Amino acid sequence: MNTPSWNIWRGVQDILFPPVCLFCSEDLQYRKEEILCPLCRAHLRYSDTHIVLHRDLMERMNDYYSFEWVFCKYRFPNLSKVKELIYHFKYKNLNYIGYIEGLHYGHIIQSKLLSLEISHLIPIPIHWRKQLSRGYNQCIPLTQGLSESTNIPMIVNWLYRKKNTKSQTKLNKTERLQNMKNAFGLRRRNLAITEQPHFLLIDDVLTTGITLSEAAICIHQRYPSAKISACTLAYKDYTD
Numbered sequence: 001m002n003t004p005s006w007n008i009w010r011g012v013q014d015i016l017f018p019p020v021c022l023f024c025s026e027d028l029q030y031r032k033e034e035i036l037c038p039l040c041r042a043h044l045r046y047s048d049t050h051i052v053l054h055r056d057l058m059e060r061m062n063d064y065y066s067f068e069w070v071f072c073k074y075r076f077p078n079l080s081k082v083k084e085l086i087y088h089f090k091y092k093n094l095n096y097i098g099y100i101e102g103l104h105y106g107h108i109i110q111s112k113l114l115s116l117e118i119s120h121l122i123p124i125p126i127h128w129r130k131q132l133s134r135g136y137n138q139c140i141p142l143t144q145g146l147s148e149s150t151n152i153p154m155i156v157n158w159l160y161r162k163k164n165t166k167s168q169t170k171l172n173k174t175e176r177l178q179n180m181k182n183a184f185g186l187r188r189r190n191l192a193i194t195e196q197p198h199f200l201l202i203d204d205v206l207t208t209g210i211t212l213s214e215a216a217i218c219i220h221q222r223y224p225s226a227k228i229s230a231c232t233l234a235y236k237d238y239t240d
């Protein structure tokens, strides 16, 4: 996305619509791709999941599926600014937020992804009905950004959502499990996959881990020898 004509178009846009901070509407120094001003960005809580294996997160996930590693860019306690960022990313159709956040996070976790030999990035799909009504799948630009900064290929339209699941937010744990059971399927396509692939599943937020686990279980059934890790923009931190 750095062709001369694109750069000229971005320059014109910046003059017509000066870039402002998504949270406080202060002018941004350069472009809207900064998303936030330095003061608002200082309120976001970054996690260190790319350095330390978080036992509590792994245990949360391991109830359902044993992931190799779990990466989350931000911690997401109650009343956190991260909540606001996710809202814009998920519901306001602001594709560039996911893309820029993914691009940035890719640079941070690149060496860890290399050491884990991650071979493919897979965005968690949404059901086609939801995609029609929402207009886009927020996980795709996030994965595109990660893929661009790490040079790890992404696979789209392979894993798909069979069930148009209800929103998980108001369901208890048992209802969530039932809601997500067999929610995913894999299309029959020949993919250039290495003998022992290590897939990284990408989602927006990690709460109970049920969505990511169901997707992993679906892939594991087709590729039992594959390793699977997970990566999200943020995780819900229940300790805060």
Ligand SMILES: [Zn+2]
Residues within 6 Å of the ligand: 021, 022, 023, 024, 025, 026, 036, 037, 038, 039, 040, 041
């Ligand atoms: Zn701001």
